[in-house]
Amino acid sequence: MNGPDLLQQHAGLLKTRVGACWPGSRAVFRGHDLHADLHDMDWMALYVFGITGRRFSPQQIRLMHAIWTYTSYPDARIWNNRVAALAGSARSAAALGTAAALAVSEASIYGGGILVRAIDFFIRTRARLEDGASLDACVREELDTFRVIGGYGRPIASGDERIGPMLSLAAELELDQGPHLQLAFAVEDVLRAGRWRMKMNYAALVAALGADLGLSQREFQLYMFPVFLAGMQPCVAESQERPAGTLFPLRCTDILYEGPVARAWPARPR
Structure with a gap:
């Protein structure tokens, strides 16, 4: 099937096995009513059920929680936390800064x-x-x-x-x-x-x-993907409590510049 035919087959509808919602009525999550069948489900259990379509034992879910917990470091010096904290220091939106920090967490060398x-x-x-x-x-x-x-x-x-x-x-x-x-x-x-x-x-x-x-x-x-998230939010919160722009400031004298020297610009004609 070529590209146009493939697109036409999917135009105007969404075919899905993972779920759907009917506002004012119900929401279905992988074949189960979210509010009637899954309302008591642990969040991690729901999260991995959504990814895999499989249910995990309580012991497995506890291990999955711990995998995240044991690397939740609220240290703004860590590369991805620094992005979140600097966003907070710059008074950017917390969600935007955290999203950027999560994105750089996918680094190929150390993430x-x-x-x-x-x-x-x-x-x-x-x-x-x-x-x-x-x-x-x-x-x-x-x-x-x-x-x-x-x-x-x-x-x-x-x-x-x-x-x-x-x-x-x-x-x-x-x-x-x-x-x-x-x-x-x-x-x-x-x-x-x-x-x-x-x-x-x-x-x-x-x-x-x-x-x-x-x-x-x-x-x-x-x-x-969210494994570092719990360590990011304290960094954002603390940087927002400090005066704006005071996280990891650099002195001009700390910067070694080897580019063109400063130039005098002629005054603009009035």
Whole structure:
């Protein structure tokens, strides 16, 4: 079917399986009446039900809550929080600043991009191992192709303070024996034993847990999108309480300028 025919097929109507609302009557969320059937549903449970169409156990939902909670850092120096806080300092709308901060949270080097690459690597590698490949070969090929493996290594510190608490909770919930999590530790063993000396960071841990929860790469990315949100709002609120423009000000003398020298502009004729 060509482009015009495809567009014509969808013109004037919306075909959807996820839901719809009839103002003044009801709202349907993935086949359920939102106010009659799902009104007592935990927000996280509703959120991931909307993404996946699947229901998760109370233990799984608790783990998903913790994945967000354990990395909610209200520190305005962190790259994405800084965007939100500077927006507040500039007296921009809080929603606009937070939206911008969430957008930059998808950074490919140290944000959401790493999460996507990590879960993709685990899913692909587990499938290859089941087909008979060796883990050493999988790791070396990944490094040869991409130079890094998403979720391993942390430039700012040698360890990751979030891993211990998350593993403790996963063990308490009996969700720490999944195959992707075991693979994540096996990859760390290979990297630490070789010349790379890289440890697992939070991205690899939560990506492995997400894969063991049955999330696809796309589902995991949608689930993780607001992961830093709870740490942003305190930064916005505090920056709005300060005098405008006083967050991270720079002195003119702090800026090294090597461009053209100042020019004298002729007066405009009257």
